[in-house]
Amino acid sequence: MRVYLADLGHNQLTFSSDIYPIGAANLAAYTQAYLKSPKPVELRLFREPQDLRAAIDSAPPDVLALSSYAWNHELSKSFARYGKQRNPRLITMMGGPHYPLTIEEMASFLEGMPEIDVAVRGPTYEGERAFLGAMQRLIDVGGSLDGLLEESFPGSDWFDRKAGTFVRGALIPRMDDLDEIPSPYLTGWMDPYYESGYFPMLQISRGCPFTCQFCNSSVKENTKIHAHSVENVRQDLLYIAERVKPELPVCFADDNFGMYERDQEVAEYIAHLQDKFGWPRYIRTTTGKNRADRVIKVMRTVRGTLPMTSAVQSLNPVVLENIKRSNISLDAYAEIQKEVQAQGMQAYGELILSMPGETKASFLKAVSDLLDSGVKRVSAHQLMLLHGAPLSNPDQRQRFGLHTRWRVVARNLGNYGTGEDVVEVEEMVVETPTFTFEEYFETRVFHLLLTIFYHEGNYEEAFEYARHHGIKPFDLVMHLQKTLASAPPRFRQVIEQFVTESRDELFESSEECTTWARSHFAGLLDGSIGGNLLSKYSMLGRFFAGSEALEFLGTSIRSVLRERELDGQSPGLESVIGYLRAIMLHTPFAHSLAASPTWTAEFDVEGWRDAGYAQPLEEHRFGKPVEFHTRVDDAKRALILSRIATFGEHPAGLGKFTRTMFSRDFRRTLARAGEMTGSGQAA
Numbered sequence: 273m274r275v276y277l278a279d280l281g282h283n284q285l286t287f288s289s290d291i292y293p294i295g296a297a298n299l300a301a302y303t304q305a306y307l308k309s310p311k312p313v314e315l316r317l318f319r320e321p322q323d324l325r326a327a328i329d330s331a332p333p334d335v336l337a338l339s340s341y342a343w344n345h346e347l348s349k350s351f352a353r354y355g356k357q358r359n360p361r362l363i364t365m366m367g368g369p370h371y372p373l374t375i376e377e378m379a380s381f382l383e384g385m386p387e388i389d390v391a392v393r394g395p396t397y398e399g400e401r402a403f404l405g406a407m408q409r410l411i412d413v414g415g416s417l418d419g420l421l422e423e424s425f426p427g428s429d430w431f432d433r434k435a436g437t438f439v440r441g442a443l444i445p446r447m448d449d450l451d452e453i454p455s456p457y458l459t460g461w462m463d464p465y466y467e468s469g470y471f472p473m474l475q476i477s478r479g480c481p482f483t484c485q486f487c488n489s490s491v492k493e494n495t496k497i498h499a500h501s502v503e504n505v506r507q508d509l510l511y512i513a514e515r516v517k518p519e520l521p522v523c524f525a526d527d528n529f530g531m532y533e534r535d536q537e538v539a540e541y542i543a544h545l546q547d548k549f550g551w552p553r554y555i556r557t558t559t560g561k562n563r564a565d566r567v568i569k570v571m572r573t574v575r576g577t578l579p580m581t582s583a584v585q586s587l588n589p590v591v592l593e594n595i596k597r598s599n600i601s602l603d604a605y606a607e608i609q610k611e612v613q614a615q616g617m618q619a620y621g622e623l624i625l626s627m628p629g630e631t632k633a634s635f636l637k638a639v640s641d642l643l644d645s646g647v648k649r650v651s652a653h654q655l656m657l658l659h660g661a662p663l664s665n666p667d668q669r670q671r672f673g674l675h676t677r678w679r680v681v682a683r684n685l686g687n688y689g690t691g692e693d694v695v696e697v698e699e700m701v702v703e704t705p706t707f708t709f710e711e712y713f714e715t716r717v718f719h720l721l722l723t724i725f726y727h728e729g730n731y732e733e734a735f736e737y738a739r740h741h742g743i744k745p746f747d748l749v750m751h752l753q754k755t756l757a758s759a760p761p762r763f764r765q766v767i768e769q770f771v772t773e774s775r776d777e778l779f780e781s782s783e784e785c786t787t788w789a790r791s792h793f794a795g796l797l798d799g800s801i802g803g804n805l806l807s808k809y810s811m812l813g814r815f816f817a818g819s820e821a822l823e824f825l826g827t828s829i830r831s832v833l834r835e836r837e838l839d840g841q842s843p844g845l846e847s848v849i850g851y852l853r854a855i856m857l858h859t860p861f862a863h864s865l866a867a868s869p870t871w872t873a874e875f876d877v878e879g880w881r882d883a884g885y886a887q888p889l890e891e892h893r894f895g896k897p898v899e900f901h902t903r904v905d906d907a908k909r910a911l912i913l914s915r916i917a918t919f920g921e922h923p924a925g926l927g928k929f930t931r932t933m934f935s936r937d938f939r940r941t942l943a944r945a946g947e948m949t950g951s952g953q954a955a
């Protein structure tokens with residue numbers, strides 16, 4: 273029997289997921305260890321759609337087991353259809369968290385997927401026992417679909433098309449000890465991935481004690497924490513360290529990394545590997561929502577390679593009650609931010625828009641509070657209704673009056689030779705009784721302005737100047753939004769196009785969205801429409817309309833100073849804006865990299881910044897105006913040009929590579945006239 277396990281991801285426009293296929297590899301290792309079959313069973317694992325297509329064509333499987341997440345559900349279905357065209361006797365199975373919670377929805381979900389024979393369910397995030405059970409039964413009944421579905425069996429559901437009924441298998445208990453799963457690393461299932469560029473992923477523990485209703489980890493059966501032994505995790509980490517490229521991060525699929533005592537033991541072993549192998553230099557995971565003391569200890573142990581995920585999602589008590597989430601106090605949060613910054617790491621805050629009970633005012637206050645606590649970036653995610661998350665159950669939708677629209681999952685589409693264009697779609701909450709559709713767009717614009725101007729410290733000196741005059745970053749961004757009508761036309765157009773495209777990407781139903789996407793497939797594929805709009809338009813605002821953005825920022829600071837009757841006491845503002853104009857690089861980069869503007873200033877802006885903005889800029893006044901020249905370091909120029917050659921000089925390309933660069937990478941170097949050395953420099 274030939275069994276293909278496929279944890280597919282789109283890869284034409286972007287990689288849906290950048291990690292090793294740990295979920296499917298766990299299933300493979302578990303099945304290989306425990307399946308009893310009189311005849312050989314060939315198990316194969318697939319990540320890339322192209323590889324699966326080639327394998328189906330050359331050696332069609334008997335069983336195709338596909339993972340289902342919000343970002344690959346349609347892709348998996350497309351391959352199930354394709355596989356059945358090639359081999360009508362193919363048995364298709366699907367498993368993963370993308371599965372509804374109510375019986376009625378499960379029935380209609382499966383009824384609507386004739387290409388899927390069996391939904392291998394298992395408890396949340398745990399398909400090993402259920403998949404083994406389905407495979408064992410299939411072998412025991414002689415390999416036929418009719419035999420398999422003759423009667424219900426634990427851990428699997430299906431829709432009986434002849435009888436028109438939904439068949440539900442009994443629930444399977446979760447594993448108390450995750451060491452029951454043989455390591456997919458030590459058994460060699462991950463060996464093909466060390467050269468792939470994907471990131472290795474492990475999981476120390478499964479389960480989450482919290483109950484956030486928008487999340488599919490929050491279901492009751494998932495509350496208890498079950499874990500691997502520390503010894504097994506150590507063995508996996510060592511196996512990876514001996515093989516992986518040291519520049520690649522390690523990922524943990526845990527929901528609350530650092531919150532449990534065993535995480536400290538793992539952290540100590542990671543520190544040992546860092547000494548021995550120089551790996552890992554970055555740990556990607558979700559840190560615990562409680563026990564900040566433990567999380568901080570873990571962060572210290574791994575020497576600043578673990579960023580803290582400071583997700584609060586909302587600070588409104590009504591919302592937190594509605595979604596059954598408890599956050600740490602804002603004071604404790606601010607303490608953590610200090611620790612994170614002391615370790616030289618950036619602290620990020622996360623909120624979700626349009627949560628039940630949230631208002632525009634409470635949302636914006638949360639942004640303001642987070643910025644006051646010291647975070648350098650506040651992500652505002654949109655509320656997605658996920659299968660498997662309680663908030664998407666019909667009663668909760670009704671209770672909270674959630675109005676939704678459908679859109680394409682950014683860049684998750686492609687054509688993989690299955691006979692159709694494949695498009696993933698997602699359902700977003702865009703309106704509630706306390707948050708109107710218009711407020712949804714207004715808040716999106718606020719967030720875009722925050723991203724262009726404040727995130728990554730792009731215009732840090734200007735914001736610090738404003739702060740020294742009593743203007744908080746939040747108030748300044750609010751002012752920018754209020755006065756958008758007076759922004760330079762080129763910058764204003766960026767914002768207007770963002771609003772237009774944000775409206776145009778929303779559809780009443782998934783079918784309408786898919787039809788639109790298929791009729792605009794070429795544009796979506798070449799990036800001329802769609803994509804991650806916030807990223808795309810922040811690139812346009814920052815790099816394509818950079819001069820206009822700076823002009824607008826300067827005018828806005830001036831106007832707030834005027835409102836507060838402080839304009840007479842702010843002689844340094846022109847120096848700050850002039851400094852930023854002289855050093856910031858923008859598109860077209862060939863032109864910008866070649867230019868060497870000069871800057872004459874009365875104030876030492878860089879000296880002020882290097883002194884940590886401790887005193888007002890006015891304390892850093894030169895005796896007389898000083899002329900500066902600018903140039904781009906050769907290494908910086910080469911880096912930018914090579915990234916452009918790889919990703920392209922368009923918003924989607926810039927959106928990709930700027931994520932791994934700092935704002936300082938897009939700045940010229942400054943020196944007093946006569947001080948510069950090196951090729952082509954003015955002196």
Ligand code: SF4
Nearest residue numbers: 480482484487489527
């Ligand atoms: S959002 Fe995080 S803390 Fe809340 S249930 Fe999900 S995994 Fe747990």
